[in-house]
Amino acid sequence: MKDNNIRKVALIAILLLCLPLAAFAAPNTNADDDSYLAQYMTRYDYVLPQTIIEQIQVNFTPQEADCDLIRVRFDEILYDGQWMYTSASVWPQNPDEVIVMPGDVQKNDLVTGPYDEKLQNDMRSFESVAKEDGKQLLCVYAYMKEFDDIGEYFLDHFQKANGESVLMSGARMAGGCKAIKATWSIKVYDVDLETGKYSLLGEYLFPMKILPLQPYAERTYRVVSGEKDLFESVVLAYTPLNTYVFPQWKEKQDRPRFSIALVDANDTPFSQGVPLAADTYVLDTLPNEIFLIVSDYHTGEMLSRVALVADSCSLPTGRLDDE
16 A cells, blocks of 8 residues: 555545446456456466366456546456455546556556566656656555455556556455455545645445355364464365465464464475465365474474364354454
8 A cells, every 4th residue: 555645635535436336237358368366376376277267257247337537347356265356457538638557556666567568668657657648647446445454455466558457456354155245445546746645536335245266164173282282273264266274373462473384194285375375275175184383483493293183073164263
């Protein structure tokens, strides 16, 4: 996010609510690109499986909305019951008068994009384009409003041709196997080219119901050997995207002091899941027995090897309670 001036301005600005999304339904115009989220994750050497891309396309239909000076297309939502990732395309209504700058960059960043996209031949900065071409510079954010309540989330983007930006975001948003309600927040700021001050022109809200990937399952494991002072149980949450590891810490302040690694019986670590989420692994099923290596977060020193076995009850589903 930008500096605190944005939040201060947002508190005194008038909140604008656009028409329901159903009024702006649009076909998937990024079919040739397959999936913006899949493209983005390749930046972290992660290949999003085609089966998940297909679930995204079934669970969410891209929709387009008019937000005064800009248009927004909500391209994708990837939600697996524990993490949510989104992509939205933004472009000016009148590109001869307005240039859109993604919210995660500064006005002196290049319009060509952060990942050498080079789909735009202009090698100038957003500020230079606005000044030299006599355009209004708008800073635009597009992410779920609930991310602000969570407090920890990422924003990123990449640039397309013709002044279009694809805004990416993501955060841990634990809802388990159930559908959740979330609200797209589109914030549009005018950027003063002389002072650099951001003035909120409007916030546009689009609530929607979001389905998680399936199948989803959770299982609780009890410690049978190793460290018991920190936790006596661990919950594994399985999704088609990741398997998440959640130690049920006795004291919440212990959580940032230690790192956890899920290993097999030979202490070989399992493959990591999506890099943007911590403590995730690739597992085909939830096993009956698991092993964890507990290390000091700061020094990396191994402190304990913990063996755990699954509760004999059937696999529970739903929201975790370790937040």
